[in-house]
Amino acid sequence: EAAVTQSPRSKVAVTGGKVTLSCHQTNNHDYMYWYRQDTGHGLRLIHYSYVADSTEKGDIPDGYKASRPSQENFSLILELASLSQTAVYFCASSDGLGGREDTQYFGPGTRLLVL
Amino acid sequence: QQQVRQSPQSLTVWEGETAILNCSYEDSTFDYFPWYWQFPRESPALLIAIRPVSNKKEDGRFTIFFNKREKKLSLHITDSQPGDSATYFCAARAGGSNAKLTFGKGTKLSVKS
Numbered sequence: 199e200a201a202v203t204q205s206p207r208s209k210v211a212v213t214g215g216k217v218t219l220s221c222h223q224t225n226n227h228d229y230m231y232w233y234r235q236d237t238g239h240g241l242r243l244i245h246y247s248y249v250a251d252s253t254e255k256g257d258i259p260d261g262y263k264a265s266r267p268s269q270e271n272f273s274l275i276l277e278l279a280s281l282s283q284t285a286v287y288f289c290a291s292s293d294g295l296g297g298r299e300d301t302q303y304f305g306p307g308t309r310l311l312v313l
Numbered sequence: 314q315q316q317v318r319q320s321p322q323s324l325t326v327w328e329g330e331t332a333i334l335n336c337s338y339e340d341s342t343f344d345y346f347p348w349y350w351q352f353p354r355e356s357p358a359l360l361i362a363i364r365p366v367s368n369k370k371e372d373g374r375f376t377i378f379f380n381k382r383e384k385k386l387s388l389h390i391t392d393s394q395p396g397d398s399a400t401y402f403c404a405a406r407a408g409g410s411n412a413k414l415t416f417g418k419g420t421k422l423s424v425k426s
Binding site for chain 2: 241242257294306
């Protein structure tokens with residue numbers, strides 16, 4: 199059973215519209231992350247969270263908001279979608295304790311196309 | 314500012330050869346270096362990782378060599394197989410309580426048979 203799930207798996211949005219990407223994890227992990235992946239740029243961190251009701255800015259937060267209503271759920275919100283936000287978005291979780299379980303477990307990704 | 318750099322961008326080797334993927338970093342506080350691999354249309358997954366207390370980490374055909382003084386590491390894949398064809402990402406995590414990773418841009422490996 200997949201431990202990190204994302205919805206939707208793909209979406210077409212219009213410029214200026216609002217987009218919400220959802221992530222759910224059953225790993226009982228404290229840390230959750232949102233990345234975007236573009237060809238030639240690898241994985242870039244947008245927002246992350248280490249506790250419910252709190253989020254932190256990553257390396258490229260502009261144009262994105264995040265929400266962590268519970269330990270299991272983490273959402274990424276594009277209030278005014280733009281063409282430049284067309285990308286694949288990955289959610290991940292980890293326990294963040296710095297021990298053996300530092301592994302980040304990724305969801306299947308969401309392909310977002312903004313027209 | 315790119316803190317984790319990878320080279321080459323792409324690499325092609327023949328089946329059975331050793332592939333060498335390079336990574337360098339700038340932040341001396343980085344204390345954990347995982348490598349993730351990603352197959353086409355799939356999500357990244359952890360392959361192997363090393364901490365600076367070691368200069369080598371081996372897992373089957375995959376070996377990380379780490380040079381703390383030069384801030385460099387490399388991933389060696391011996392006896393490369395077509396199934397190893399993927400994009401490999403080097404990542405680094407700063408010490409302290411912040412668990413976020415900084416990823417390199419990746420090396421796309423193709424293994425030809």
